Amino acid sequence: MNIFVCIKQVPDTETKITPNGDGTYIETTSIKWIMNPYDEFAVEQALLTKQANSGSTVTVVRVGGVKDTETLRTALAMGADDAILVEADDNLDSFMTAKALKGAIEKSGNSADVIFTGKQAIDDDCLQVPQLLAGMLNLPSVSVVVGCEEAGGKFTLKREIEGGTLEVYEVNSPAIIACNKGINTPRYASLPGIMKAKRKPLAKHSLADVGVADSDRRVKYSNFQLPPEKPPGKKFDAMDEANQASIVAEVVGLLRTEAKAI
């Protein structure tokens, strides 16, 4: 199987986000970058699929800034065979990203039997790329996948929807599978894995190389700002059991009369 994984490099969840000077994006100079957490599940699922299908290869693809390429090396250290980097700004929209991924996969010369992605990237939170890519490659896709079994190129997938309900899909390869937390437990890169990763092939392309132009932009952002801060609320000390009943009664009263929340 030719297995592809699409990953993104995003600011660490603990990172403080600050808008840049002209409000067109965020300040990216002092950010700690990590692999998008949902993409770790995609890499792991790709490696599990490879283990179950001898002779398979796992190619990891990333579109984004080149301040560092640690995320691709991490995926290679976990066990992916080779990597493709499409060098681009970090604020591409979903359409451009999907088109660049399509171009990079086609340029690899291997047709994808399965493509794993995370269900969403936690930077722009758009949840568009897996489905857009599926449309562009004319492949079926299943998103928010929390269970994945494969036998003879047929995937049985559990997609999570509202209220924890699961839709069970069957789909034959080739397909795109967008992974959610719960699908597996991503492995850590081993020390030998990290050493090996340094020698694994990493191809680099420009956006133009993979057929993406400025005119492919569909979504324009401006006026990045921090959300308005709330005025400080009321705080009550209810550590002493004697006060608890009266304090709770007061808060419930405020919820009804002041906040009108109940």
Place this chain on the structure above:
Amino acid sequence: MAKVLVFTELTSDHVKSVTLEILGKLTGNDVDVAAIGQVPAGAVAELAKYGAANIHSLKGDNLDKYSPEGYANALKEFIGNGGYDYVFAGATSLAKDLFPRLSGMFDAGMASEVTNFTMDGGTFAGTRPLFSGKCLAKVEIEGPKPHFVTVRPNALGMPENENAAAGNVVDAAANAGEIRAAIKEIIKGASEKLDLTEANIIVSGGRAMKEAANFKILDELADVIGATVGASRAAVDSGYAPHAMQVGQTGKTVAPTLYIACGISGAIQHLAGMRTSKCIVAINTDPDAPIFTKADYGIVGDLFQIVPILTEEFKKIM
């Protein structure tokens, strides 16, 4: 004035409230509604009351349950024939899966999960949170039409005024085309309650819940006030609650009217997922817990003592 289609899902006789929220914001435009399947009479009345001119029921083979390809193919043809400038939907599980595929079929752009928008001069401009709400930005769509927009449930609020329109019911034949990824089975979730993303009131538990069985006291509170129960990442990672209940940057982003955080310290990734809640109550023994900086009403106390009193107090007024 723009020609707009609002896609809605049919779950029961009622329309999802996010559909009505969207209709309220589209007053002054030429607005139709479409659903896959027969729109029930009760829903038709509601949709007409808030401005739907035509209400289309799309019918065809293999459309009885959702499939990304079947729904996208059916809507592609309908939207293409209708000459719409914009296509809206609530950001539900279904629309979040369907709309990107559909927008791609038109080579068109899509704004995901906006929390507010305007249609000045018939042109869409929206606001959406990025980085799980750590940042907000203005979003505009360029390129070929129609443009696609999903709207976060509970963000706009229900329209203040009704805006009655014709509400003509129209049947349309739809073609699902080739479906390669199809649902074979649906496994119902344990909860009969509203999903976290749609809930008006949420009661969440954190690491201080100590064990899964203790979520019982949150369930009791939730039952009294009609809330859905959530959990912090710490509680999920400790195995006290399933991931489907997780609120935060790697869980669900929620915006209820009332959010009650019990034994949650308020890590930045949790705050990101719930900070746009309209009213926040926090219960925590640590007076310096970050959750108190976001709380409208903070109670410094032991949740195991406070929550049962809270439940009893709510019983008196509900």
